[in-house]
Amino acid sequence: TSPESPGIFVLLQKVFRGQSLEDLKKVASDNGINEEEFQAFLIYAAGFYANMGNYKSFGDSKFVPRISKEKFEKIILNSEAAKKDGKIIQGLWNRVSDRIFSLEDKQKELGLGDKGTTTYFSGNCDKKDADITQEFLNKMDISAYNTRLFKTEDPSTKIPRYEVRLASSDTQGIKLFELKLNTKL
Structure with missing residues (x-):
């Protein structure tokens, strides 16, 4: 959208x-x-x-x-x-x-990215970010169909952080995962 x-x-x-x-x-x-x-x-x-x-x-x-x-x-x-x-x-x-x-x-x-406009990804996301998070979602057996991705950067390390928001009726809370890049999922 x-x-x-x-x-x-x-x-x-x-x-x-x-x-x-x-x-x-x-x-x-x-x-x-x-x-x-x-x-x-x-x-x-x-x-x-x-x-x-x-x-x-x-x-x-x-x-x-x-x-x-x-x-x-x-x-x-x-x-x-x-x-x-x-x-x-x-x-x-x-x-x-x-x-x-x-x-x-x-x-x-x-x-x-530069190819268009979207509300599924924050404005600073590119294809590489989408691929990284898609690999993670696949590993976790989560469909990206009902998600939004937000990318931020750690101010001190400049390491990107990804927040995947999944629309759900489950209100049990947030699950956090840390993924080290350049490692096999």
Whole structure:
């Protein structure tokens, strides 16, 4: 998933729950949004919901609205949700709008390191870090499917430390393992 997806989800939910689709269409029309542009807004929202994010679930490539950022913003900020909860809607929009429309190389695809954007690994992880932790997870018979990896560095030794977070209903606590690099697992 992308870092902006949760914010986009909340924003769209608030807008679509705030009024009927017909009323939202009228708001759009009253603010200079034509039928084709409103359809582009709806297609983006449908694509977002179908993929549960702003990247295709198969292929991990980003999709962006086929409506200008300014017109998309007019729909959002003139919605009933914005009238009722202006600060929240404006705050959500401010946090996600640039990323919704961004086509910077690193944001065009989901990926690790310089190859894309991800929430599965901290920003300082690369392929080598992923390989090291995958080998450890395999040894421990843990699927990486439901995990997140965070890399930090010991300030005094500069040795990397990896924290694997596993989503679980088990609340028994944290298990710590120390893995010496350059040794066989």
